[in-house]
Amino acid sequence: WEARSLPDCLFCKIVEGTIPARKVFEDESVVAFHDIQPQAPVHLLVIPKKHIATMNDCEADDSALLGHTLLVAQRIAKEAGLAESGYRLVNNCGSDAGQVVFHLHWHILGGEKLAALNP
Ligand code: 5GP
Ligand code: ZN
Numbered sequence: 001w002e003a004r005s006l007p008d009c010l011f012c013k014i015v016e017g018t019i020p021a022r023k024v025f026e027d028e029s030v031v032a033f034h035d036i037q038p039q040a041p042v043h044l045l046v047i048p049k050k051h052i053a054t055m056n057d058c059e060a061d062d063s064a065l066l067g068h069t070l071l072v073a074q075r076i077a078k079e080a081g082l083a084e085s086g087y088r089l090v091n092n093c094g095s096d097a098g099q100v101v102f103h104l105h106w107h108i109l110g111g112e113k114l115a116a117l118n119p
Contacts (some may be wrong), residue, residue: 006051011103015049024079029065032108041111042087044081046073052104055093073106082110090094 001081005012013019014033021033025043035043048065052058058066070089087110092099 006103009051009101009103010101011105012051015047018118023074024110025076027072032066032067032072032076035107037061039107040109040114042082044076044080044108045105046108047103047105053102054099054104058104073108075112077108080108080110082108085110088114 005016010019014021015031020032021036023031023033025032025046029049031049032046033065034042034046046069048062048069049061050065051060073089077083077089080087087108090107090109092107093106
C-alpha cells in the first residue's frame with residue numbers, strides 16, 4: 001500500500017503502531033480495531049491505511065479500496081458473531097455528523113438491539 005500518512009493523525013499513528021490499539025484485523029490496505037469508548041457491546045472501527053480525511057475526500061481511484069474496506073467490515077462483523085443478530089455500519093462525515101477523527105472510518109456496532117434511527 002502507499003505510505004501516505006499524516007503526522008498528526010491519530011488513526012495514521014494506529015496504522016503505524018506508534019499508538020496502541022486492540023487490532024482485530026490487518027492486511028496491506030485496511031486495519032480494524034476496538035473503539036476505545038464502546039457505544040455498544042461490540043464496537044469496532046474499520047479504516048483504510050491510506051489517509052483519507054472524510055467521505056467527501058474519496059476519489060474515483062479509491063473505489064477498490066473503499067469496496068475492500070466494506071468487505072473487511074462484513075468479515076469482521078461475522079467473526080464477531082454479528083452476522084445473524086445484525087449490526088450497524090456507520091460513517092460520520094463532517095461536523096453535523098459528529099466526526100471527531102478526520103481519518104476515514106466505519107463503526108461496526110452490534111451485540112444488542114440498537115436504537116432505531118427513525119423512532
Ligand atoms: P467519529 O466520531 O470520528 O466517527 O468517531 C471516532 C471514534 O474514535 C470514536 O468512537 C472514539 O471513541 C474513537 N477513538 C478516539 N480516540 C481513539 C483511540 O485513541 N483509540 C481507539 N481505539 N479509538 C479511539
Ligand atoms: Zn490518517
